[in-house]
Amino acid sequence: MAELLIAGGRVVDEHGERVADVVVAEDGTVAEVGAGLASTGGRNGRRVLDAGGCVVAPGFVDLHTHLREPGREEAETIETGSRAAALGGFTAVVAMPNTEPTMDDAAVVRQVLEAGRVAGLCDVHASAAVTVGRRGEALAPMAELAALGVRIFTDDGNGVQDDRLARRAMEYARGLDVTIAEHCEVEALSAGGHMHEGEWSSRLGIPGVPAEAEELMVMRDIALSRLTGCRVHLQHLSTAGAVELVRAAKARGLAVTAEATPHHFTLTHAEVAAYDPVFKVNPPLRTAEDVAAVRAGLADGTLDAIATDHAPHAQELKELPFDEAPCGMLGLETALALALSELDLSLGELVGLLSWRPAAVAGLRDTHGGPVEPGRPANLVVFDPELTWTVDPARLASRSHNTPYAGRRVTGKVRHTVLRGRPIVLDGEAQR
Amino acid sequence: MKHLLGVEDLERSDLEELLRITDSMVEVSQRAMPRVPALRGRTVVSVFFEDSTRTRLSFEAAAKRLSADTMSFSVGTSSVKKGESVRDTVETIEAMGVDAMVVRHRSAGVPDQIARWTSCSVINAGDGWHQHPTQALLDSYTIRAHLGGLDGRRIAIVGDVKHSRVARSDVQAFTLLGASVTLVAPPTLLPPSLEGWPVEVSHDLDAVLADQDVVYLLRMQRERMTEALVPSLREYTACFGLTIQRAARLAPHALVMHPGPMNRGVEIAAEVTDLPNAVIAEQVRNGVAVRMAVLFRLLAGTELGGAGAAAPVPEVNAEPGEDHG
Known part of the structure; x- marks a missing residue:
């Protein structure tokens, strides 16, 4: 692998913002960061990635991705979802366990991890179910799964309804x-x-x-986190009340983190007016006040991450009557642009919500989200924060087309994505 | 006007125009030969994913009196049972050459979806809890016929508003036409939010009864018991049923209405349905004329099929041609 020079960009990481070129060594780690490296020549065959006018940042980490494989490969595969992730600037995703069969045993988790490695487009990390079959009845073999590298357990798609079982899961x-x-x-x-x-x-x-269906469980889980001392991460929060509960829990020093999706900070329930199931999602699109509260939560640090809840569905399912259609919308390829277009945040805050803060929640700080400095794995994204484009469902890399943003003009686009020194996306095009 | 998906899409002038056309259609319906050639060559299909014999028959009678060809599709005898999607079903029907689809579905919004997938006119004949616009038109027409108009009239809609497409359409039509509407129900049977609804709310039927020009009773479905929405039908009837005692307290001119089918003895006492001011059968009768008006308004003068049945409103009164045969 040739040495890489990312030239002419502004580096944004947890240490701040600076104009700097970045040299990536042949071993896939960052070799040098500094101004004027472009003129120093470098080794033979050095490949140059133009970052003029762009931000160079640690690659994004999605805490909430439905890759649909195994079981729903007509909607998405690990390969197509990984490609969509890379095009969205993500170098790592946490795959949700509501596959068929469920990611609740070692064989399925190994299969997902292996397919992610074979695809090689971003790091696919597996979450695993808390309970067997996500049925909320018996704990999954969490120790065995943790030994495979699973760091996040969730019955996503459902909450654990039984209070006693939720408590036991947290203790364990x-x-x-x-x-x-x-x-x-x-x-x-x-x-x-x-x-x-x-x-x-x-x-x-x-x-x-x-x-209140969301807020009651947020309350319970905060209480159980206090009881058990377990780290609890609250997924796709969508209500003003839930954001306020997390704010209060954090003020009390509890080990609670939380995420919000782009659709919950951009869209309201009024979108459902035309009965298009592309706007059906769980948790549902809420009120303008809820959207404002989610934005405020992202701005003041209450919410730790922008997570996509990327949820591909085949077209025929999204053409069912509204009350029969499945929940979920695409998210990986539009998250950055929506954050840049809709949130009033500094670049550092915004990249933090997409990169180092979710990396910390996922336990990935050694490889993802860290500062752009020598010795670190070169998992990087280069994006143009000014480029305006129109979302076209047919041009997305996901196998499905259920984006709620079809036809929307947004600002901000990924130019290059680099995974361990290898350019996965170059000039907005996936390299395979 | 291409489709009739809900009253929410209409202006007061649209409603008034449809009611005026209905006057003509009532006249046609009273003839010895109740048939005009206004929609000759047009094809109207009833596409009922949910059974409703009365509404389907009403639309088909309306289409026939306007000399349209009619076809009928119902789920019980169709490929929907074999898993065909709504979209495939309606695209297949449209391919046979159709000017209008009359759609009934148990899910809210399906007529809106179908209108996006086809180029023919779509008439909503009831979708889930959402809308039933021709019911609202026939209700408005019936009130207008008896009380001269809806302006300034007080109408109580009593019962399960939450699950009622009739209530949603009626509220919009009645208030557009100038009436003031009071919803009367326990909170469990009201929509969770009434933001944007131009209505008053009462949980006490006895308190509002005497002031009303119309008492409109909604059907109380027995399955609401299992959802803990009311403790029992007995208690519901005691609080919200139009008993003969309550009916005696109505103003002499006040109308009693119901969209049918009725649960006699639950929301309405059997004796009340026999009172002269109960106009429930008349609602049904007006339903055919209202649906003729809707079909006429949507299809006459449009350019589909080349059959050229373009007839302005006055010509409806022309004697039919060879159909008279």
């Missing part, structure tokens, strides 16, 4: 030094609902899911 997880991540939804309150319960559900005649 603490002994393994792993994190319990929760899809916060009390099903007794949400069952039968297909969108946010409120003004629009009432008007449209669609059964709703109240914000």
Whole structure:
């Protein structure tokens, strides 16, 4: 592998922002960072990546990706999802366990990790289910799975409904030094609902899911984190009340982290008005006040990460009647642009939410999200924060097309993505 | 106007125009030979994914009186049972040459989806809890026929508003036409939010009964018991049923209405349905004329099929041609 020079960009990492070129050594680590390296020549065959006008940052880490393999390969595969991730600037993703079969045993987790390595487009890390079959009845073999490298356990798609089992999972997880991540939804309150319960559900005649279905489980998990001392990560928070609960828990010093998705900081329940299931997602799109609260939570540090909840679905499923269609929307290739277009954050804050802070939640700081400095693995993204483009579902790399942003003009696009020194995306094109 | 998906898409002037056309259609319906050639050559298909014999028959009678060809699709006898999607089903039907689809589906929003997938007119004949616009038109027409108009009238809609497409459409139509509407129900049977609804709310039928020009009772479905929305049908009837005692307290001119099918003895006492001010059968009768008006408004004068049945409103009154045969 040839030496790489990323020339002419602004480096943004947790240490700040500076104009610097970056030299990546043949072994895939950062060799040098500094101004004027472009003129120093370097070794023969050095490859130059133009970063003029661009930000050079540690690669993004998605805490919440549905790659659909095994089981739903018509919607996405580990390879197509990894390609979408790389095009979105991600060098690592945490694959959610709601596959078929469930990622609740060693064989399935090994299969996912291996397929991720074979694809080689980004680092695919596996989460695993908390309970067998995500049925909420018995704990999955967490120690065996942790030994394979699983750092996050979640029944995502569902929350663990049983309080006692949730407590046991957290206690057991603490002994393994792993994190319990929760899809916060009390099903007794949400069952039968297909969108946010409120003004629009009432008007449209669609059964709703109240914000309190999420908030009650956030409350419970914060309480159980206090009880057990377990690190708890709250997934895709969507309500003002949930953000406020996390803010208070953090103020008390509890080991709680939380993420929010781009759709929950950009879209409201009013989008459902045309009954297009592409806007059906769980948790549902909420009110403008909730969107504002999520943005405020991202701005003041209450929320630790922008996570995509990338959830591909085949077209025929997204053409079902609204109340029969599955939940979920694409996210990997639009997350950066939506953050840049919609959030009023400094570049450092924004990159932090996409990179080093989720890397810390996922336990990946050794390889991802770290500062851009010599000796570090060269997992890097180069993006143009000014480039405006139009989201075209047909041009996305994902095997599915269920983006809610079709036709939307957004600003900010990935130019290059580098995984351990290897350019995976060059000038906006995936290299394989 | 291409589609009729919901009252929410209409202006007051649209409603008034449809009610005026209905006047003509009522006149046609009263003839010895209730048939005009206004939609000759047009094809109207009823596409009912959910059974509703009365609504389907009403639309088909309306189409036939306008001399349209009719076809009928129902799920019980179709490939939907074999897993065919709504989109494939309606695209297949459209390919046979269709000017309008009359759609009924158990899920809210399906007529909106179908309107995006086809180029023919789509008429919503009831979608989930969402809308039932021709019901609202026939209800408005019936009120107008008895009370001269809806402006300034007070209408109580009583019962399970939350799960009612009729209520959603009626609220919009009645208020657009100038009436003031009070929803009367326990909070469990009201929509979770009434933001943007131009209505008043009462949880006490007895308190509002005497002031109403119309009491509109909604069907109380027995399955609501299992959802803990009311403790029992007995308690529901005691609080919200239109008993003969309550009916006696109505103003002399006040109308009693119901969209059918009724649960006699639950939301309405059997004796009440026999009172002269109960206009429930008339609602059904007006349903055919209203649906004729909707089909006429959407299809007459459009350029589909080349059959050229373009007939402005007054010509509806022309005697039919060879159809008279």
